[in-house]
Amino acid sequence: MSTSESSTKGNLERKVKYKTDDPRLRPSSSSPEAQATFLRRLGQARASQPPVSKPGRVARVSSIISNIAIPGMFIFALFYCVFLADWGPDDHVFAGPQLWFKRQTAAFWSVPPQPRPSQTATSLEPES
Numbered sequence: 001m002s003t004s005e006s007s008t009k010g011n012l013e014r015k016v017k018y019k020t021d022d023p024r025l026r027p028s029s030s031s032p033e034a035q036a037t038f039l040r041r042l043g044q045a046r047a048s049q050p051p052v053s054k055p056g057r058v059a060r061v062s063s064i065i066s067n068i069a070i071p072g073m074f075i076f077a078l079f080y081c082v083f084l085a086d087w088g089p090d091d092h093v094f095a096g097p098q099l100w101f102k103r104q105t106a107a108f109w110s111v112p113p114q115p116r117p118s119q120t121a122t123s124l125e126p127e128s
Contacts, residue, residue, distance in 0.1 A: 055063075082094050083101040 082097055084098075085094070087094060
């Protein structure tokens with residue numbers, strides 16, 4: 001074995017030995033010194049970060065709008081697909097609800113028939 005090979009082997013052994021023996025480099029070290037060092041460094045890192053603030057007005061408004069708009073779009077799409085979409089001339093699963101919806105809208109937008117004057121006159125006269 002040459003001297004360069006032995007020195008390289010010795011350096012590798014020292015590196016490996018150093019990395020495995022140093023408790024500060026092992027994350028699962030349970031020594032009190034390593035834990036104190038970790039907590040001290042963690043405290044320094046937290047102190048150097050800016051404090052976390054509340055979300056701004058734009059973020060709050062955006063959150064409210066998205067929480068209203070997304071379910072609203074889903075409900076509208078469901079309403080459209082069930083009651084208004086044309087699914088072809090054959091009978092389909094939404095034929096019954098669509099027929100019911102058409103009857104309800106026709107009844108809502110139609111004007112009820114006016115009673116005939118003879119019917120109102122007889123109903124207003126007191127019976128004797």
